[in-house]
Amino acid sequence: xxxxxxxxxxxxxxxxxxxxxxxxxxxxxxxxxxxxxxxxxxxxxxxxxxxxxxxxxxxxxxxxxxxxxxxxxxxxxxxxxxxxxxxxxxxxxxxxxxxxxxxxxxxxxxxxxxxxxxxxxxxxxxxxxxxxxxxxxxxxxxxxxxxxxxxxxxxxxxxxxxxxxxxxxxxxxxxxxxxxxxxxxxxxxxxxxxxxxxxxxxxxxxxxxxxxxxxxxxxxxxxxxxxxxxxxxxxxxxxxxxxxxxxxxxxxxxxxxxxxxxxxxxxxxxxxxxxxxxxxxxxxxxxxxxxxxxxxxxxxxxxxxxxxxxx
Amino acid sequence: xxxxxxxxxxxxxxxxxxxxxxxxxxxxxxxxxxxxxxxxxxxxxxxxxxxxxxxxxxxxxxxxxxxxxxxxxxxxxxxxxxxxxxxxxxxxxxxxxxxxxxxxxxxxxxxxxxxxxxxxxxxxxxxxxxxx
Numbered sequence: 486x487x488x489x490x491x492x493x494x495x496x497x498x499x500x501x502x503x504x505x506x507x508x509x510x511x512x513x514x515x516x517x518x519x520x521x522x523x524x525x526x527x528x529x530x531x532x533x534x535x536x537x538x539x540x541x542x543x544x545x546x547x548x549x550x551x552x553x554x555x556x557x558x559x560x561x562x563x564x565x566x567x568x569x570x571x572x573x574x575x576x577x578x579x580x581x582x583x584x585x586x587x588x589x590x591x592x593x594x595x596x597x598x599x600x601x602x603x604x605x606x607x608x609x610x611x612x613x614x615x616x617x618x619x620x621x622x623x624x625x626x627x628x629x630x631x632x633x634x635x636x637x638x639x640x641x642x643x644x645x646x647x648x649x650x651x652x653x654x655x656x657x658x659x660x661x662x663x664x665x666x667x668x669x670x671x672x673x674x675x676x677x678x679x680x681x682x683x684x685x686x687x688x689x690x691x692x693x694x695x696x697x698x699x700x701x702x703x704x705x706x707x708x709x710x711x712x713x714x715x716x717x718x719x720x721x722x723x724x725x726x727x728x729x730x731x732x733x734x735x736x737x738x739x740x741x742x743x744x745x746x747x748x749x750x751x752x753x754x755x756x757x758x759x760x761x762x763x764x765x766x767x768x769x770x771x772x773x774x775x776x777x778x779x780x781x782x783x784x785x786x787x788x789x790x791x792x793x794x795x796x
Numbered sequence: 797x798x799x800x801x802x803x804x805x806x807x808x809x810x811x812x813x814x815x816x817x818x819x820x821x822x823x824x825x826x827x828x829x830x831x832x833x834x835x836x837x838x839x840x841x842x843x844x845x846x847x848x849x850x851x852x853x854x855x856x857x858x859x860x861x862x863x864x865x866x867x868x869x870x871x872x873x874x875x876x877x878x879x880x881x882x883x884x885x886x887x888x889x890x891x892x893x894x895x896x897x898x899x900x901x902x903x904x905x906x907x908x909x910x911x912x913x914x915x916x917x918x919x920x921x922x923x924x925x926x927x928x
Contacts, residue, residue, distance in 0.1 A: 573830065
């Protein structure tokens, strides 16, 4: 049996292998996904994002368990940062998901960002497809611990859950642009701590100012560790799913995301093509030195590099 | 670009001491490897399942409870049962010299005892990893 048939037959070893091949940019992997692409489109993708230590892994674990009780097959992609200095990484999200490891209906994969900014790894979108083909009904994507502007998750998730904790800052933090704008559901984790009500209030006040009145993100207080109110959080996620399905937003968002994905692929390929040529004839080094010496400006250098492709 | 070696660092059995495992995890990270750390008190079944889903090249186990003669070979055998034979399996911890030949003969390819330099562990993994 080839790797495609094995994955369709539910072989975890083959599924894991294909994800590695995609992470390692093996040409063959892309060909396999081309063949299997028509089998994708069945999984619903839930993004879980938030700052480091907010409780993303534990919450993902708890939500996944609830969906397992309903009989759904679950995939989890957990992203952690890769060192920009050594290329190494500690991928430690699994520690919070120990109970799920031996569950036949769960597949968990840890991924290093491998130089990608934005909170995900470059291969995340491909890995989602693999888990979709593998037959997962719901796929959780857990981002790296984010700051204020890592919003790539919104390009891949159908519903984004933003995990916050009490006392992370004043009400100005809640009205800032960036990550606070991409949430479809807010989870205030560790809500047994002081300040949870205040945090909820600040987010609600900020939501009052939204111009989109069709859909208002729910703000749910939970405790992942104590397994408290996870049902309510999951209901809010599924409510957002229903809303999207009902209004056609789901299709619109997916088409927007495909557009972005294809453009990103084009960008990456073009850069690779330019880099290959520029390195071959040492043009990039030459240009950099000329720009440094003020013999050329960066804008002319850019044009020369682009011309490599056009000629 | 060269791909990073993926290593599962696991603590089988019931002892709760993972300082050593964390030091090793950090050293492997600094050597450019992707380390999946699974946490304490894992069963051999959990370790094997994680190794498969993570598609790791190396399974590195640390044990301080004395159960190494049971648990290490069990992981090797469970992997074999699943048809997975192309991974490097190593172990470490407080392990008596006398037990090492048995562990090696059961498929654990190296045993690192207290005092081992992290450089040696990195070097061993780099030179013995089985998959290209």
